[in-house]
Amino acid sequence: MQSIIKIQNISKQYKGADFQSLNNVVLNIPQQSVFGLLGPNGAGKTTLISILCGIIQPTLGSYEINGISNKNSTSIKNIIGVVPQEYALYPTLTAYENLMYFGSLYNVSKTELKAKIPEFLIHLGLENFMHKKIQTFSGGMKRRVNLIAGILHNPKVLFLDEPTVGVDVQSRATIIDYLKLLNQQGTTIVYTSHLMAEAQDFCTDIAIIDQGSVFVQGTPKELIESVPNAHSLEEVFIELTGKKLRDVV
Template identity: 80%
Template sequence: MAVMINIQNISKQYKDSDSQSLENVVLQIPQQSVFGLLGPNGAGKTTLISILCGILKPTSGSFEIDGSSSVQNPSEIKNKIGVVPQEYALYPTLTAFENLMYFGSLYNVPKKELKLKITDYLTHLGLSNFMHKKVQTFSGGMKRRVNLIAGILHNPKVLFLDEPTVGVDVQSRATIISYLKELNKKGTTIVYTSHLMAEAEDFCTDIAIIDQGKIFIQGTPKELIQNTPNARKLEEVFIALTGKNLRDVV
């Protein structure tokens, strides 16, 4: 399968830090995969995602997304990616429709096309009856779904998702995952982080486990389980590789 994201020897050391948050990370993410980047708190996954999204600059190394270089063509990359952060990136006093019109305009989506897209996405995600209600009145699951729509209005080739189902009810989680699977079938490459191992095992086509700034292992969920002694599920693979020690960070 073709490679959508090619990461070459990326390292990151924050100012005043004695250690590297990422150390010579080499990773290839296949086109049209659902790629899970999993790791404990402080493992480096958020730093790596932030670099790929252009939020942070690496200390060394480079990457390509869909053939565009982070060194030579960073602006091209921004047009090819969508980002759905863990925190709600929404204006609470605006309606769902107003929020999405605003975010879509940032991507220069034509107004007429944008209105049709918003109506379609809200309908697919069960929010059509609430499109003109203020977001501050929404439940967590409803906000998550609007947050997702804001990241896909410009039809990105790659969608970065940071814990897209955290803190939501079972029905919202099922709706979100089902819709993401539809997007993936239509060609969108998804890069996903989560602490929900059962969800990741079901959702992801490929997985890499990162800890202490290094990639420990990469493969399909089935391969990782088969290659880990006594493991019957992904959570047991994760514990076997990263240990049982608590990873509390502040």
């Protein structure tokens, strides 16, 4: 399948650091895949996604998204959506007001937003809370509004950082089911998570990254079959990255 993201020898060393956060990363992410970027704390996942979203620049290397060079970051930002782990919402505004605001940042017209926002809220089970303030929402409800804020402009590629962290089982199922629908409709999804069972079920392709380098890339089935006696993605992950704790501050 054709690659929609091509990452070519990207390295990143932050100013003042005595090590590289990313070390010569090469990845090809297939079009319309659900691509899991998995790794322990401090492995380099967030740094790589921040580079692909144009938030920070690589020290070395380059990348393309949908044939657009990273030198043309404005054009790239028009075709990607970003859903951060931290809530990017204003607590004193309603869900509808938040989404109208974030849609305007992507230059989506008010007419289009007024038509689309109720549809998104219905899909994610929030239609009865449209005019409630975000500060009254549960964690799972905030996660779902956070997701909508990243897809109002119909991005070709959607970057998700831990989209189901800290939510209940029902919210997680609703989020994953809707992401699967978006993927079926043509959206490429790049996703980070520490939930190995979720990633095994959700992702079509996976790369495991640690210490700034890509260890392996393949389908969940291929990765499980590549490790003797492994029966799950979690067992593969532990085998490749070890059991040592990776606490970071």
